[in-house]
Every structure is written in structure tokens, then in C-alpha cells.
Amino acid sequence: MSLLTHLLSCLFGLGSWVSINGLWVELPLLVPQIPEGWYLPSYLSVLIQMANVGPLFVTLMHRFRPGVLNEVAVVYAVIAVGTVASFLLGFFWKETVVVGGARRSVALLVLTFFLATVDCTSSVTFLPFMMRLQPRYLTSYFVGEGVSGLLPAVVALIQGVGVVRCINGTQLLNRTSNATTFDLQAQYQPANFSAEEFFFFLSAMMLVCLLAFLLLNHHPSVARQNPSRSYTNGVKQEAQRGRKWAEQKPMMEPCGQRKPRSSFGSGSYSWLQVSYILGLLAWANALTNVVLPSVQSYSCLPYGNNAYHLSASLAAVSNPLACFIAMFLPN
Template identity: 40%
Template sequence: MSSLRRSDEQRERSPCLGVRAGDMRVLGGDRRVALDVLMMGWGLGTWLGVNGVFVQLPLLVQRLPEGWALPSFMVVCIQLANVGVLAYAALRRLFPRAPDAPYVYGMLGVGTAALFLNAFLHERTAWVAGAERSVAFLAVTFFTGLVGCTSSVLFYPYLRHFRDVYLATYLVGEGLSGLLPGLLSLAQGSGGEPRCVYAPDNASVTAVPPEPRFDSTVFLAVVGCLSALSLASFALLNSLPTFAAERVRPADAAKQDEATGEPLLRARWVGVMAMMAALNACMNGLLPSIQSYSCMPYGAQTYHLAVTLGAMANPLACLAGVWLRPVRGRALAALLGAALLPLGYVLATALLSPAPPLQHSAGGRALVVLAWVALYAALSYARMWVYGWARRGGAAGMRVCGAVNQAGSALGSLTLFLIVNFTDVFVQAPQCALPPL
């Protein structure tokens, strides 16, 4: 009997998503489906703006002056948005008893406004330090990034006010912030390869990208509407009294703030947080910065598919965490070990740009897309596993996890920005070549 009780306790402490194994069997059962829907709607707004502009990159790198280096500028602007995390931490110290809900409203409002502004301002450029720069696009992207960066330390702790089972559907909603812009981008189309227009004397050439089914203004405006939907979802789940039974009692929520299941300085905690930093340095710094160099040599459509399907892999990984039995630590380590293969391949294609292997074959195009999708799926699942494991540390553990998330992302983004823009490690090919004289 004692061994049976120990087995039950181990299942109760499943690290994946931080919920009990019995709660993960089905989305129905002992839960409110309407609240599940609102949780997904709220989670949709977390990284919606960031994912929205990233899936537009196959179009934007052909239109904005930074070219293939544009993603490296974007990830730095997004990481600079971590100033929002510092501002929130300062406000928490000044007003420790203030509720989190007003901060959530403010962040979602800023993200919605930023998306609508970007829809109409993204092509405005200005000369900075002797070079034409996408000042408006990058500035508004900074405000878009405020939501995603701050959500790591603001939105997750707010979830402690609801029963554990709703963390899973919130994470599915967060994954939808990549899926829905991805589907919209597939409907939009990449526009295909640029057309080369030569001057009458062949002294100059201009690359003219073809038009997609609808332009970036329409795309970003639709994503802005989705962000407004996220704001409305949070307003409903936060204010409707019908969900009072699904909330954790204030006394229990306070206990989560004051006590943790495990001391945060234990070796296991430090190790898992180090893995979280590495995952986010890779996902939010390294990979976005090099994807244009890895994929554009295979064509704009290949880049479009790699970006879009990679963004869609994230919610599928979250759904796997909802429907499947959580994996053990050794299985996760095996998964990450297997992910080194596609990671090595995409690094090789980026480093060998503008002439990567199998450049002019259909197999080469398919292989690079599959590598990017598999890599994002594996890393997304691993990051979700860490978030679920961190929940056992209560609100303090979730805040530490969020802070480590942003620290790893910032380090990876800054490192790649310097490498991409101040070395010759990654090389952009000209879209059109002048004919020989």
C-alpha cells in the first residue's frame, strides 16, 4: 500500500504544465469550458504582436532597407522592451498590495494600439547615422514587445488565482498567438520571388517584390483585432462572477506567494532555470536572427513556409502537453538531444549563405523547412515543460522563471545582433545581379 501511495504522489506531481495527471486526461470534466475559451482568448494576446510581425518577415525583408538583417534589429527592439519588466517590478515594490489586473489591462491595451499603428506606419523610414532605417516599424515593434516580455512575469503569476487545470488552456492560447498569424500568413501568400527591373543602360537594377493577396497593412490590422479580442477575454474572465467557483481562495493564493514547494536555490532549480535561459536564448535570439540567412537562399516562398509552419508548431506542442501523459526528465533530455540535429543543419545553412547545400533542389527546400519546424516544435515543448515544472515554486517560482526567460532572450538577441551586423559571418546575397559589361 505504501508503494502504491508513493506512485500516486509521483503522478500527482507531474511536471508537465504543473497540473495533476488526472486533470490532463480531457479538456472537459471538472472544469468550466467557457472559462477555458476565455483563458485561450487571453493567452492569445501574449506574443500575438511579436509573432504577427515575425511571420511578415518574408515580405518585409524585401521591402524595408535593413534587408536580411531586419530580424536581428527586431529581436533587439523586442528585448529592449524588457524595460517593461523592470517598470513592473518597481511598481510592485512601490505598491505591493496593488492587484495585477490593472497592469494586465494596460499591457494588452498597449499591444492592441501598437499593432494598429504598425499597420499604417511600418513603411515609414528615416535616415539615421547616414543610413536609411525603418524607424517607425522598429519603434512600434518595441511597444508590441512590451506585452510579450512583461507577460512572462505578469500574466503567469495572475493564473495562481484560478485552479491549476486552466494553465494548460492558457498555454494553448499562448500557442495560438503563433498559429493564427501563421494561418493568416498562409492565406496572404509570400508573393513569390522578386522581379528584376534593369535601367535602360544596364547600369543599375532594382528588385521589385510581387504583391501578396493582401498587404501587410491589412494583415497587421486583422492581428490588431485579435489583440482586442484578447483584451475582451481577460476583461470577462476577470470580472464575471459566474467564474467565482473556479478561483483559488485568496488565503490559498497568498500561501502560494509566501511558500514554495521547493527552495529556489536548490541545485535542481538552478539547473532547470539554466536550461530555460538556454532555450529562450535559442528561440528568441539565435533562431529568429539567422532564419533569413538560412532560408532566403532557397527562395522567398521557402522562407515564408519555414516562418509560418515554425510558428504553428508552438501551439501543437502545447496541445501535446494537454492531451498526452507528461514525459519524464530523461525523455525530455533525449528530445533535446535529438533537436541538436536540425539545429546543426539550420546553423550550417545560415553560415554557408548565400550558397547553402542543395540550394537549387526541391529536396533542399523541403529539408530546410522540415528542420525549422522540427526544431521549433522540440524547443516549444521543452519550454512548456519547464514552465509547468516551475509552477511548483508558486508565484515566486513563476516570476523567477519569467525573469530567466527574458534574461536568456536578451543575451541571445544582443549576441546575434552584434554578430549579424558587425561581422561577415552571415552574408546576404543580392536579389538581382547586374549583367556583365
């Protein structure tokens, strides 16, 4: 096992969802400065779901035009778009234009859509590339994917986003009786560094992902551990890849009439079992990526910005923790 390949796989996985995860934890700092306010989490959830046109396009191309898309070129394009969009957010996230008689953060929403498209498409482009490597490196990739949520959360905690304090505000009601009322006003404290610098940090993380991908493609020590990329007289050993695919295919397709009642873990599943597994995946992803993020700002509202910020940041620890446990206690 190559420690370098494990590290590169982890850094490659870091770029999968770092942009959108970083945007979520930065919301407490963005919300007070944009016209959408606390509606922004709901808007982001809609944009992220619309961004699934990216993986849908890739899947349809593989289905109806196999071999047309070069997976390596697609990964390069995905990382490049993510890097540029994160960098542009640092300059334009506060810019607004009048749409329908009201000011809207069009630049923020458009660039967020591109970032969401990049992150969603990474799910169907990064993993096929990782299949070129030995299976043991896939866990390292998932650790990096989990760290893509943990690292922005840690940086946001250091940044101190969304810290607010209440101050007394006095309003004179009657000049004759000098009657006054006291009310509390929220005063946001300045963060340790700005949102612009945070977005530049996300852009730098995408550059790290790009560098890791370059090394995974061209570093000699990685190539020596990748038998599927070996060459003989300039011709790829397709026979070896075909044999591996034939061995893996029964585990990836539902069984037909041969084993209609196969059990879990046997290598082939019935259609009922496949429907059950896909249903669980759909439900878990709907909760994780749509339902909970869109309502989190409302559920945390009675407890203040600190509760929201800590819940959004510390929740990111669960993913890499689960991946680390899977490295030592595989099921």
C-alpha cells in the same frame, strides 16, 4: 470544468505573443519595402531583448515595493498598448526618416519596441493573473499562447507573403554588334491582402484578448470557479489564500538544510538542481527567441523567400501542438 473558462483562458493567452509572432511571419513582405532590408531580423532580435526592461521593472516592483502594482490594471495597460501599437503599425510601418545620413524605418522600429515590451511583460503579468483560476485552466492558457504564433502564420500563408518569381532582364551592351546579356531579376508578386490589413488583424486579436480578460474578471460563471476571489462580508478570504500559498511555497523555493539531496519531482530542489533548471531555461529561450530568429533569414537565403516564409510559418505549429499533447499526456 467550464468550457467557457477554458475558451476565455485560451483567447486571453492568444494576446501574449501574437504581435511579435505576427511581425516575424510578415517579414518577407516588409523587407523589400524598407531601407533596412534583411538586416531587419537582427534589429528585431535586439529590440526584443531591450524590451525585457518591462518584465524587469515589474519584477523589481514586486520585490522591493510589494503591493504597489495592481496586476489587473497592469494587464489592462499591457493589452491596451499592444492594441494601439499594432493599429498604428498599419499606418506608419513604411514611413522613414533620415538618421545619420541614411533613411531608417524609425516608426516601425519604435512601435516594434513597444510591441516587444508588451509581449515580454505579458510573461510576468498574465501568468500571475491565471494563478487566480484553477490549475486546470493554465494548460488552456498555454494553448492560446501557442496559437498566438500559429494563427498569424496561417493568415500569412493565406496572404501569400514573399512570393517571388524570376524574370529575364535584357541589357544592350554594344549598339554596333547588338550584343546583349541576359540576367535574372526578382519580381515580387502582390500579396492577397496588404501588410496594413495584416497589422489591423493583429490589433483585432489584441481586442479579442482584452474582451476575454474582461470576461475572466467579471463573468459570473468564472467567478464561481475561483475560490480565491470569494468574499465574506466584503472581506477577502486571505486566510484561504495564505494556506494555499503555504502549500505551494515549498515547491517554488530551493530547499535549505532540510533536504539537501532531494530529487526532481519531490516538491523541493537543491541549489544545484535549481541552477541546472534555470540554465536549461536560459539556453532554450536564448535559442528560441534570439539566436535562431536572427540568423533564420541568412540560413534560408540560399533557398529563396518561399523557404524562409514556410520555415517561419510552419515552425509556429510546434508550440500549440506541444501544448495539445500536454493536455492529454501530462508528464
